[in-house]
Amino acid sequence: MLLTYFVVVVVGLACGGVALWLRLITRGRLPRWIILASVAGGMLGYTIYSEYTWYEHTAAQLDEGIVVLRTIDRSFMYQPWSYAVPITKQFTAVDQLGALRNPEQPGLVLADVFLFARFAPVISLPMLVDCDAPRRADIADADFDENGVPTVDAWIDLTTDDPLIQALCQ
Secondary structure (H helix, E strand, O other): OOOHHHHHHHHHHHHHHHHHHHHOOOOOOOOOOHHHHHHHHHHHHHHHHHHHHHHHHHHOOOOOEEEEEEEEEOOOOOOOHHHOEEEEEEEEEOOOOOOEEEEOOOEEEEEEEEEEEEOOOEEEEEEEEEEOOOOOOOOOOOOEEEOOOEEOOOOOOOOOOOOHHHHHOO
16 A cells, blocks of 8 residues: 555656646746646546556456456445446455365365455455355354364355356356
């Protein structure tokens, strides 16, 4: 986040410098306010660009085998342009290659689900997916029986077309 603020300031100064240079080569024909307007326009433009490209940039850096499940697009009052085109502020992904399967319980898959949000640390949740039911359970605090199967009380029912089921059970 600090790097983003630094880049916004640098872009604003660069745009102001270009406006100052244009004012100098036109021998003052451009008004003085053009410099401040360029600084503000550059800073606002980069901020908008950064908000809209965050998801694509972050998703492109994911390791092989990590698949995006869902994106959450939002509009904000303090970003009125987001009402025309909502901004992706969060997304979830699952590690397909790191998913574990128990040969004694072939319908159960243990995988890490990652929650990404702008300007927030990535949250990793171990999740148990029952492909036969279909359902899922967060097992961060689960106990395991003698067969290595987690004893989960809070299953959440899913549909067969849920992205988590599609990613892990196909």
